[in-house]
Amino acid sequence: MPRPPDTEGLLREAAPLVLAAVVRRFGDFGESEDAVQEAMLAASTQWPAQGTPESPVGWLIHVASRRMTDRIRSESARRGREDAVAADRVGSDPAAAADLAAAGGHDDTLVLMFMCCHPALTPASAIALTLRAVAGLTTAEIGNAFLVPEATMAQRISRAKKSIEASPEPFRMPAGDERQERLRSVLRVIYLIFNEGYVTSSGPELARAELANEAIRLARIARLALPEDPEVAGLLALMLLTDARRPARTDATGKLVPLAEQDRALWDRGSIAMGTELLAEAVARGAVGEYQLQAAIAAEHAQAARAEDTDWREIAGLYGLLERMTGNPMVALNRAIAAAMVDGPEAGLALLEELDERLEDHHRLHATRAHLLEMSGDVGGAIAEYRAAAGRTNSLPEQQYLTTQAARLNERRG
Amino acid sequence: MRFMLLQDYGGMTRDDVPVMSEWAPEAIEAHIEFQKDFNAELKERGEFVEAQALSSPALAKFVVSGGPADTVVTDGPFPESKELLAGYRMIDVESIERALEIAAQASAAPAHDGTPIRQAIEVREVMGPIEH
Numbered sequence: 346m347p348r349p350p351d352t353e354g355l356l357r358e359a360a361p362l363v364l365a366a367v368v369r370r371f372g373d374f375g376e377s378e379d380a381v382q383e384a385m386l387a388a389s390t391q392w393p394a395q396g397t398p399e400s401p402v403g404w405l406i407h408v409a410s411r412r413m414t415d416r417i418r419s420e421s422a423r424r425g426r427e428d429a430v431a432a433d434r435v436g437s438d439p440a441a442a443a444d445l446a447a448a449g450g451h452d453d454t455l456v457l458m459f460m461c462c463h464p465a466l467t468p469a470s471a472i473a474l475t476l477r478a479v480a481g482l483t484t485a486e487i488g489n490a491f492l493v494p495e496a497t498m499a500q501r502i503s504r505a506k507k508s509i510e511a512s513p514e515p516f517r518m519p520a521g522d523e524r525q526e527r528l529r530s531v532l533r534v535i536y537l538i539f540n541e542g543y544v545t546s547s548g549p550e551l552a553r554a555e556l557a558n559e560a561i562r563l564a565r566i567a568r569l570a571l572p573e574d575p576e577v578a579g580l581l582a583l584m585l586l587t588d589a590r591r592p593a594r595t596d597a598t599g600k601l602v603p604l605a606e607q608d609r610a611l612w613d614r615g616s617i618a619m620g621t622e623l624l625a626e627a628v629a630r631g632a633v634g635e636y637q638l639q640a641a642i643a644a645e646h647a648q649a650a651r652a653e654d655t656d657w658r659e660i661a662g663l664y665g666l667l668e669r670m671t672g673n674p675m676v677a678l679n680r681a682i683a684a685a686m687v688d689g690p691e692a693g694l695a696l697l698e699e700l701d702e703r704l705e706d707h708h709r710l711h712a713t714r715a716h717l718l719e720m721s722g723d724v725g726g727a728i729a730e731y732r733a734a735a736g737r738t739n740s741l742p743e744q745q746y747l748t749t750q751a752a753r754l755n756e757r758r759g
Numbered sequence: 760m761r762f763m764l765l766q767d768y769g770g771m772t773r774d775d776v777p778v779m780s781e782w783a784p785e786a787i788e789a790h791i792e793f794q795k796d797f798n799a800e801l802k803e804r805g806e807f808v809e810a811q812a813l814s815s816p817a818l819a820k821f822v823v824s825g826g827p828a829d830t831v832v833t834d835g836p837f838p839e840s841k842e843l844l845a846g847y848r849m850i851d852v853e854s855i856e857r858a859l860e861i862a863a864q865a866s867a868a869p870a871h872d873g874t875p876i877r878q879a880i881e882v883r884e885v886m887g888p889i890e891h
Contacts, residue, residue: 752779
């Protein structure tokens with residue numbers, strides 16, 4: 346059952362605070378998460394009918410805690426040890442519970458993120474769990490966004506919680522290097538969620554656009570806990586700058602529009618301004634990381650009023666830095682495009698030669714080569730590479746785009 | 760009644776239709792628009808369940824278990840790919856007649872020259888649970 350929109354927003358905001366408070370009190374992450382989901386379900390039916398409580402967070406903690414004590418009570422009754430249940434004082438006073446949650450605040454939410462992006466989890470599991478436990482989405486909503494049945498998604502989440510329970514850790518903020526390490530996993534999961542939403546693949550596009558919004562919201566939440574971390578700010582800036590192009594990225598019929606052909610008047614100036622400001626602030630702190638570099642590249646594109654005004658020399662330099670930092674061959678691919686824009690297609694094609702082995706038959710290698718061959722005037726070679734790329738991508742809009750590129754050149758060749 | 764409408768790389772009844780990357784860009788667009796509109800129409804009528812296109816046969820793999828140790832994976836590309844599936848539509852309709860009507864519409868998608876492509880559509884009823 347879909348939640349009413351007002352309640353929806355409140356519940357998503359409240360979800361991590363409530364869960365953190367309940368986990369702090371009862372310790373059991375998996376059970377607590379279920380109890381909070383049940384409390385949110387109760388809220389979504391009761392609030393619209395009976396009015397929103399004065400302290401929504403307190404109300405939810407109260408209801409979730411009652412469910413937890415009920416569970417513990419029936420558990421201990423089964424074991425014949427009813428004395429195990431202590432009087433539940435905090436749970437019976439929503440205002441006190443809300444105060445407690447507010448005191449834990451952003452740090453607690455970040456600890457939750459660390460748990461949901463536990464190193465024992467696969468990316469798909471971490472994504473699902475983060476969206477439910479931190480972003481407060483329902484299992485049905487997550488299933489819908491990832492095009493799997495609700496029951497499958499419920500099972501994925503339940504197995505993820507079991508994996509975490511298999512290597513339990515206290516509910517506290519990790520320190521020093523461990524914190525940095527765990528933060529990297531969190532940022533990666535957030536960026537994966539964003540890309541799921543941003544990369545147009547098959548499926549209901551609205552549900553997927555919402556994933557991009559949720560990723561941005563999650564990064565904002567992480568930033569509340571770590572306002573000084575340059576990579577958290579860098580990731581948020583990168584997503585805002587990338588998302589700003591969304592209105593121009595597809596045309597009215599859903600077809601992909603490449604960057605150079607996008608109507609830049611459609612770009613969201615507000616997001617660009619926010620992203621640019623965040624990035625400047627982050628870079629000023631001195632510790633440059635990969636998200637800041639990617640954001641800097643996105644900012645260069647955002648700054649160019651027309652495609653031909655793009656500062657490709659600057660972009661090529663940034664890709665060079667990023668490649669040295671990450672060793673990622675996809676970055677090298679982008680550097681080849683930038684090099685071609687600065688020094689001509691032959692320079693780009695030469696860089697691609699080195700990637701043949703590392704990227705094997707990847708569709709983006711073929712697509713990039715097609716683009717550079719077209720720039721160089723080798724129409725026949727470009728057609729062959731566009732076709733090869735179209736035959737290797739698993740994205741439907743991209744396949745249609747690449748096939749149309751081949752067709753366009755074929756028609757021109759006559 | 761649920762039906763699966765299957766399209767494979769064989770089933771071309773016309774021999775004058777080139778591969779899609781040799782069509783005019785406008786013809787490709789018209790073909791894609793047709794598929795989208797058709798799905799929208801089926802949704803609107805409450806008959807649409809699912810439609811998926813599969814990635815190219817170049818990416819296909821065949822897997823045969825040879826016991827626990829030596830599973831055999833055969834990689835593409837497969838030159839004899841006519842039997843490979845290109846995509847499918849699942850529909851939920853009142854009768855086989857309606858399923859055949861929908862299949863006929865799918866087979867009339869525009870080819871490179873705007874005329875019906877006349878590709879054969881395999882129509883298979885999905886088996887159900889125990890009948891009462």
